[in-house]
Amino acid sequence: MCLALCLDIVLGNLLVAFNGGISNPFTSLLLIFIVIAFLLLPPTFALIVVLISILGQVAQIGLPSLLPGQQSHTAHALSDEMLKHAMGMVSGFVIAAAIIALSMYYLKRQWFQSEKALQNARERQLRDEQLLTIGAAAAQLTHDVATPVQSLRLLNEELQECDIELSLKQEFSEHLGKVEASLEQWRDAAEDVRTRRQHNYTVGEIITQLRQLLRIARPDAQVNWQCPERFKTTIISADRTLFPAIANLVINAISAGERSHQLVVSVQLNLTLVDANPQLTIHILDNGDGLSQAQQRKIGKSMALSENGMGIGAVISHATLERLGGQVSWQSTSEGTLTLVLLPVTAYE
Template sequence: MVPVKKARSIRRSATSRYGPCGILSLHLLEAWPYNAATVTTSALQSNGSSPTLENLRSLLIIRCIALLGQIGVLCYVLMVSRTTEDLYGMTFSLIILAALTAASFWRSNQLWPVSDAEFLAQLLLDVVIWTALMYFTGGANNPFISYYIVPLVIAAAVLPWRHTWLVAVASLLAYSVLLYYYRPFPLFTPHAHMGHGNSNVHVLGMWFNFLFSAGLITYFVVRMAAQLRLQEARAVAQREQRLRTDQIMAVASLAAGTAHELGTPLATMTVLLDEMLANEHLDSQSREDCHLLHEQLLHCKNTLGDLARTAELNTGDHSRIVTVENFVRNTVERWAVRRPGISYQINASGGNATAAIEADSTLGQAFENLLNNAADAGSDRVEVTYSSDHSTAKVEVRDWGSGIAAELLEDIGKPIIRSSRSGLGIGLLLSHATVERYGGRIELCNAAEGGAIATLFLPLTEKRA
């Protein structure tokens, strides 16, 4: 049997930390069927290589194919002419291109992330080296001059439009220079003499064709690629929303079942306590404990009743209009009763004193979750600051705890549940869903002086309380 003092200590600790129905909260968290470690691990395994890295590897394969084609041209010229005259520049350019390709393949096997700027640099290097190769092999007379279109198409497909325009300008400038400045190559300019200005109508027609193609690709392909990326982002957001909805429905079902299962034990304990209190021989200390337990049981019954009513009500039809000040102060004061060991301070940071929002009990619970996270972070004080402008109410919850880990900041609000009760998990997930239902959002960041700041944004209603 647990000693009375130890039982009293456990009871008061659970009550102060989790509220009168703290056992219900613990049961919900323990019974949650999703394993965060499994979800996170599988996500990391599925993203073992980023799309940008895969694009870089594809670019290197294309570069290898172009390199092999030019090596084939070099071998053909050697077989036909049986001389190495005027081939040194081409050979040197191919060596540089091969070395760059080998170095890029080594880089693609490293763990460094591939940025858009690095990918752009790879494409510009292709343009520069290809320009040097074309210079030594006939300039614009070389039929392989059309390869300039390849980096442009790749840039239009995978890079932002500003980067694509840089590649387009670089390619067009290189092509234009090669119209007049090049070294004649026997295979492609058999009748050319040393000098400049050996352009003809056919070469100029190829240049205009390239100019026209580059303009079309840069404008229309970039637009189509942007639409595809936007469509993909929307699909990802919809998948996350569906997953989060499924998890919330699972929590709701679990909460409803738990509330139903706890009804009978609570009624039994209430009857037993009434019988113990009716005993005239009960000592004063035990009678005091029984009164405390009876009070906590009533709190549990009320909480379970509120839970059942909230599940049955249509939130949109049963919300009320409250001022931002009343919403913040009432919620914080109600929360402080359950967390007596945490000091708090409420500050008003300007705005309209009559600014009002639409709220119900679930929105207050979402705000309380932010306060609980601040208290569970190891901070002995919490500072709440509220303000408003012409359209939005802003409520900041500041703590001086350990802060939020960088990997958690990326997953906050997403359908990933952390297994740690003291961390950011199911409570914050539900808070995000509730706030978004009212057209608001939650932002979290680490404070420069230590601790974390959770900011709640809610749209103001046109009505006034």
């Protein structure tokens, strides 16, 4: 396309040269090719079209004297007045070409940014619709589970009165208590989201809650928690969905580490300043195989297969942390995959 436009420019300049040369007022119509170039071509090729157009205008000064049948205009073309007129025409063409090029480049860039923003909005809307469907299914499932749990509670009370081995009764009661606690936590989290209610949690409390969740979900995993004592009093404002969101990321890291048979996950907490605003940074590093560039771009933003431990859990965690004003990103390192979580800090010492 660039070559075709350059050929059109050459033919247009030849046509102008046979019809008065630089004095032909229709030479300004050659600016149309610059507009077409910036609309259809990348900036580099569009600049080539601009340079060819300017060179064609400069060549108009001496081109008529070289063409057959135009030698009679040579003396007139080389006169001082005509030369000044020709230079003025060329200068005006260059200025007009520069203005058009800059304007078209700016408008095209703004258009691309608008398209990108619209595409991101569509992806977020699709993700939110999918999460809404998953949330509705989870709410229905939790409601359906609540009734059998109540029945199990009655059976457990009768079991405690029976003359059975003590360890069996205690184990059954503990597991039932965990299920009831999970249901109660879900109800509290749902109420926080519905009423937009937030609580102040210290970093120490967050670590304790995460350890309890992981002790239930993955009791076999080894998680190395690293947090300086001076940061444990830092306060984060969030609702109860913060804990499962971070726990999902740690569980994903544990699943990724399983492929290398090393169930050790390092979680580091630190305090940084981002644009003069303090933020809590959480580094979750696993010993897995890492992520490809395509996976790094898609993870957490769209639904993906969860064969590598990075599926719906990553999307839910990403959306939850965004709603709480935080950010989450993934990077591949020589040691595995680094999950970086940023949370806004409410108060710190």
